[in-house]
Amino acid sequence: xxxxxxxxxxxxxxxxxxxxxxxxxxxxxxxxxxxxxxxxxxxxxxxxxxxxxxxxxxxxxxxxxxxxxxxxxxxxxxxxxxxxxxxxxxxxxxxxxxx
Numbered sequence: 001x002x003x004x005x006x007x008x009x010x011x012x013x014x015x016x017x018x019x020x021x022x023x024x025x026x027x028x029x030x031x032x033x034x035x036x037x038x039x040x041x042x043x044x045x046x047x048x049x050x051x052x053x054x055x056x057x058x059x060x061x062x063x064x065x066x067x068x069x070x071x072x073x074x075x076x077x078x079x080x081x082x083x084x085x086x087x088x089x090x091x092x093x094x095x096x097x098x099x
Contacts, residue, residue, distance in 0.1 A: 017066070017074055024074055026066060035064065037081035042090040044099050048075060057090070061097060 018025040023036035035058070044055040054066045054075050068075060085093065 017069060019073060019077060024066070024078070035066075037078065038083065040078055040082035040084070042085050042087075042094075043075075043078060043082070047099070054078065055099065057094070057097060057099075061094065063097065063099070 014027075014029050016027050018027065022038070023034055026033040026035065035056075039058045039060070040056050041059055042057040044057075048054045048068075052068045054068065055063065056066075056078065057063050066074060090097075
């Protein structure tokens with residue numbers, strides 16, 4: 001039980017987001033992951049609202065999950081700055097990606 005609490009505390013302290021002009025930088029432990037707004041093609045809004053986790057697809061056809069911040073800034077900025085496809089267009093262009 002104590003070990004789980006310690007790992008959870010370490011995970012919270014070493015996992016954060018940096019919002020930049022051209023994208024979101026996700027710092028996780030000792031690695032940085034850059035998600036440029038121009039690379040995000042679809043955000044699954046119903047899933048994101050229900051699970052408080054932004055599920056999105058990039059141009060490289062990978063699905064990523066980002067936990068919401070307290071104010072929801074990441075979700076709002078991604079919706080504002082990304083050139084998103086509608087749900088219907090996404091399923092027509094990428095039928096092999098199941099969400």
